[in-house]
Amino acid sequence: MPMPGRRLASVAVRHEGQVYLFDCGEGTQVPYKELHVGLRALRVVMVTHLHADHCLGLPGLLMLRAQMPDPGPLRIVGPPGLARFVDHVRRDLSMYINYELVFHEWSASTGPEAHRDELVRVVWRPLDHTTFCLGYRLEEHDRPGRFDAAAAEALEVPRGPLWGALQRGETVQTPAGEEVTPQQVLGPPRRGRRVAFVTDTRETPAIGALCEGVDLAFLESMFLEEHVDEARAKKHMTASQAARAAAEARAARLVLVHLSPRYEARDLDRFAAEAGTHHPAVQVARDGEVIALPLPDAAEAVVPPLETH
């Protein structure tokens, strides 16, 4: 539940001027505004499950977005019943929404993709919680390989628009009439960044699939190890369990979210300590924290790196 000084877990991924939001518990619209995350930019909201602390802030955020003229459609993905929940609140409270809500609910036949656009794809997997719950993995599309300027010059492709066309994957013709293919001047595609958002769940193989090789994993850790039995009974994880899962999946960084309100602020370091024995790069999420996620090979990029906010 939202606490004085500790908000509910929600993560906004900002990428190329678009925003992808994971979960939206009560009060999420306040830090959303405070951090200037961007309302028109909000493109997809992904809800893990139909418990209040993960979606009760959604109606307020939708209304906030309706404060601007013509903000454009919004895609909302999540478990079966999500559209019904929003629709009930919308009608019961006469909500004003001046844009289209496009719902996409998981079902056994929807396949592994929750969302795909020109920038990213998002995959989802059922987790193991007290109610049907989805974990997410957001993958930036792989980028073209590095451009080999020396090779292009050797092939007599003049610097300028033709270089751009090759970088976009198009075959071009040199002034001398020779065809040059992208493969001749581009290195192998470079993988996009990957982020996982996994809450609420107990240990389950789906976590490994979602977190495999990600740059950043947000994993729930409701409890400390001393409450491992309660974690099992309530279908949550301890900090250690989350860290082991992240380590096994070779997630580069781990951020612990969804800590039980029973723990005081002074206990939070223990989460990082317990998890730290299993994973080398752990932190406990803090309200309003901004985490930059550089390109994996940013230092070597020939083209300017993508804006990472």
Added chain:
Amino acid sequence: MPMPGRRLASVAVRHEGQVYLFDCGEGTQVPYKELHVGLRALRVVMVTHLHADHCLGLPGLLMLRAQMPDPGPLRIVGPPGLARFVDHVRRDLSMYINYELVFHEWSASTGPEAHRDELVRVVWRPLDHTTFCLGYRLEEHDRPGRFDAAAAEALEVPRGPLWGALQRGETVQTPAGEEVTPQQVLGPPRRGRRVAFVTDTRETPAIGALCEGVDLAFLESMFLEEHVDEARAKKHMTASQAARAAAEARAARLVLVHLSPRYEARDLDRFAAEAGTHHPAVQVARDGEVIALPLPDAAEAVVPPLETH
């Protein structure tokens, strides 16, 4: 809408260990916890209307209250459709509630009383807003008149339990066998304290009826006078309109609530200034503010004053 540093309007009246809550917008549970208002003590929630900024925090507060064992029934009063809203969210989000919710919705036949118990009665009146909206007036029951100790002694009623019985309104018999009635030793009943909560509405005679002679009136003032036309169109009030209504109703003190988020923190003094030309005791509500409301005749009370928190 909830803002960084400015929460939605909600007022908790604490009286004799009971709590009466007016409205519950998104996020209300956080200051409720922060101020230790009391969850078991929460007896009645009174909702003005079915707009999100007045009731979307209710499900969260209900769940918060369910964190304690056996908190006892909770009465929820408000406009028609309130129970349906709560029931929809409750079912759609599988809310855990371990106590009885007792709904009482206004209808043309419910009469003027929203609630009555051993401490207070609450009356409601439809206001004039863009959707059906109720204003409330909470009245502490009148207290017995002042006990005249000299008269009791003259009538040979010994100090002790018989004095208490007389104060409770019972007729007693003196050791000498004489009957003494409360009227012989008590002054006229002393009026209880009165609080009005009126939002959202434009000017309407109901405001006067609700605020007549109250000790404390919470009135909406969405706009400053420069936006009076917008106030009229959107069925809200300006600070001046609220202050005039409070002055005409002889409300002793006025607290302005529900100020438009368009106004910056530095504008808030203008609300008090504009209202102050019409009413002598005006303040703008601040997050988390606690207002003590002494008994009207506390200085002269023979019995110890009621606990006013």
